[in-house]
Amino acid sequence: xxxxxxxxxxxxxxxxxxxxVIEGEHPxxxxxxxxxxxxxxxxxxxxxxxEQTTPASNGLAALASKxxxxxxxxxxxxxxxx
Numbered sequence: 001x002x003x004x005x006x007x008x009x010x011x012x013x014x015x016x017x018x019x020x021v022i023e024g025e026h027p028x029x030x031x032x033x034x035x036x037x038x039x040x041x042x043x044x045x046x047x048x049x050x051e052q053t054t055p056a057s058n059g060l061a062a063l064a065s066k067x068x069x070x071x072x073x074x075x076x077x078x079x080x081x082x
Contacts, residue, residue, distance in 0.1 A: 009037075014045050015049075017031065017035055017037070017042055017045060018042075018045050018046050018049045021042060021046050022046075028042055028043065028046075
């Protein structure tokens with residue numbers, strides 16, 4: 001397969017493409033075909049858009065688990081609170 005240069009898409013183009021998907025008037029396959037891009041690329045742009053626009057609170061649990069790690073047990077080895 002002779003692929004030429006890698007194409008570059010402006011943020012404006014991506015935003016317009018994602019807007020068409022969000023509006024939902026046409027299937028992703030049709031939008032991608034009309035724009036001359038692959039469906040998987042358009043789905044990736046949609047996923048990235050969704051990740052950027054979701055509230056920050058959705059990521060707090062993931063962030064906490066990455067930064068805090070598991071809770072340490074007391075040195076006595078007992079997990080009772082009494």
